[in-house]
Amino acid sequence: MDAAAFKARLAETAAAVERILDDLLSSEARPGEIARPRGLIHAMRYATLGGGKRLRPVLAVETARALGRFDRGPLRAGAAIECVHAYSLIHDDLPAMDDDDLRRGRPTTHKAFDEATAILAGDALQTLAFEILADPDTDASAKTRAELCLRLARAAGLAGMVGGQMLDVEAETTPALLSLKEISELQAMKTGALLAFSVDAGALLAGSDAQASAALATYGSAVGRAFQIADDLLDAEGDTATLGKRAGKDAARHKATLVAALGLDGARRELARLVEEAKAAVEASGAGKSGGMLSAIAEFVASRKS
C-alpha cells in the first residue's frame, strides 16, 4: 500500500469516527432524556472532536475490515474507544495528576473550561463509551454487545488503563527506578490494554475464528508496545511545537520509560522488532491481502513524528 493511499484511508476513517462522535455529542436532548447540559456537552465535544490520529478507532475498523466487516458497527465501537481515550487524557492532564496545560496544541480541557467541568466531562465520556457499545446500533447480537462491554471494562479499569495510570503516578513519587519488567507492565496496562482492545473489538465484531483472534491478539499487543516506545522516543527526541504537547517531560520527571531503561538505540531496535512481530501476526491471522492495512498501521505507529 503506497503512502498516499494509506494516509487517505486513515483520514477517511478518522473523519467517519468524527461524524459519529459529532452526532452522539449533539446538544439536543434525545427522546427520553431530560436535558443535556450545554457546558458539559461543550467540554465533551472539545475533548473529542477536532482531529487527532484516531489510532484506536482505526485499529478497530481496519481489523474488522481485514476480516470482512465493512459496516458502521466497528466505526461506532471505534468512537466508543475514542471516548475512553479522551476521558483518560482529560483526567491525566488535571492539576492533581500530570498538571498539563497543552494537549494536541490546544489548552487542555480544564484550562479551556474549568476543573469541575473537566472532571465531569471525563466521567460522562467514559459512560458514553459503554452506552455506545451496549446499543443495538453497534451490533445486532446482544452477546457481542455484552462481550464488548465486558472486555472494554477489563481493558480500561483497575487492572488496565486506570491501574496503569495509578502505577505511573506512584512511580513519579517513588525514588526507586522501576525495573524493565515493571515499566513493561505499567505500559501494558496504561496504554497497551486499550490499544489491544481496539484490535480485539474489531475481531469480535467481524466474528473472527479462534486462530485469527489469537494472531490478532499478538498483533494488538505488539502494536501497543510499539506505540509506547515510539511515544517515549518522541518525548525524548521531539520538540514541543511538533508534538503539540510538552516534550522532554518524561526525563524532567525521571519518568519510567523503556527509552530510559534500554537507551535510545536499544529502544529503536526493540521498536523495529515489534513491527516485524506485528506483521508476522497479521500473516498468521489468515487475513491475507486484506491485512495489508494492518501491517501498514504497525509501520505507521513506529515511524510517526507526532
Added chain:
Amino acid sequence: MDAAAFKARLAETAAAVERILDDLLSSEARPGEIARPRGLIHAMRYATLGGGKRLRPVLAVETARALGRFDRGPLRAGAAIECVHAYSLIHDDLPAMDDDDLRRGRPTTHKAFDEATAILAGDALQTLAFEILADPDTDASAKTRAELCLRLARAAGLAGMVGGQMLDVEAETTPALLSLKEISELQAMKTGALLAFSVDAGALLAGSDAQASAALATYGSAVGRAFQIADDLLDAEGDTATLGKRAGKDAARHKATLVAALGLDGARRELARLVEEAKAAVEASGAGKSGGMLSAIAEFVASRKS
C-alpha cells in the same frame, strides 16, 4: 412488615452486597490481569466498603424479589450500582467540585488518600460497574446484560447523573435562583436517574412484564423524588454529627433545593404525597404481598434520620 424485621432485612441485603464488593475488590490479581495496584484498590475499598444504607442495591434486590427472583444476580447488579454511587461521591467531594472533607463520618477519599488517587479510584469504580453488569455471573442472558449496561449508561451519563451534577455546579455559580421545574429536573438527573435505574434493573433481572415494569418505573421515580426531598430536609434540619457529613451546606451555598422552593411544610407535604404514590404503584405492579418490602422502603426513605 414490622420495623425490626424490616431493619434486619435491610441489614442482611447490605451485608450481602458488601461481601460481593469485598470479593470484587480483592487485592489479588485475577487470571488474565497483569496487576491490581495496591493504592488504587485501597482507595476503591475505602470508598465502597464499611457500611452505608445501600439503598440502591436494596431497591434492585427487593424489586427482583417482589417479582420472584431471589438469586445472586440482583445482588451483583446492586453492587454495580453502588460502585457508580460511590464513584459519584468521590468525584463530587473533590476540591474542584463540592470540596468536602467529611463523608459518612469519615474523611473523604481525597483526604484519606490524595486527589490523584481519588480521581482514579472514582474512574475505576465506574468501569467496574459495567464490568459487573456485563459479566455472565450477573445474568445468563446476554440480552439482559447488554440492556443493563445500556440503561445504566443512560442513567449515569451526560443526560443523567453526571449531567445533573453539572447543572448543580452551574447553579451554584449563577446568581439567578432556579425555578421549581429546573430544580426538579436537576434532581431527577442527579439522584433520581440512578435510583430509578436500581428499580428498573431489579425488574429487568426478574423478567417483569410490561404492566409491572410501567408501575415499577412510577415507583422508582417517586422513591427517587422522595429521597431527594428527605435529603434536602435533613440538610436543612439535621446536624453534622448525625448526618456524618456537613449539614446546612445547601443553604450556605444558596443551593437549589425543593425545600428552598416549597418551604419546610410544603416539602413535607410533597414527601408524604410521593410515599403514597410509590405505594399505589407497588399495588398496581401486581407484586401483591411480595411488594410489602418495596412499600416499606418508600416509607423508610421518607422518614430516615441520616
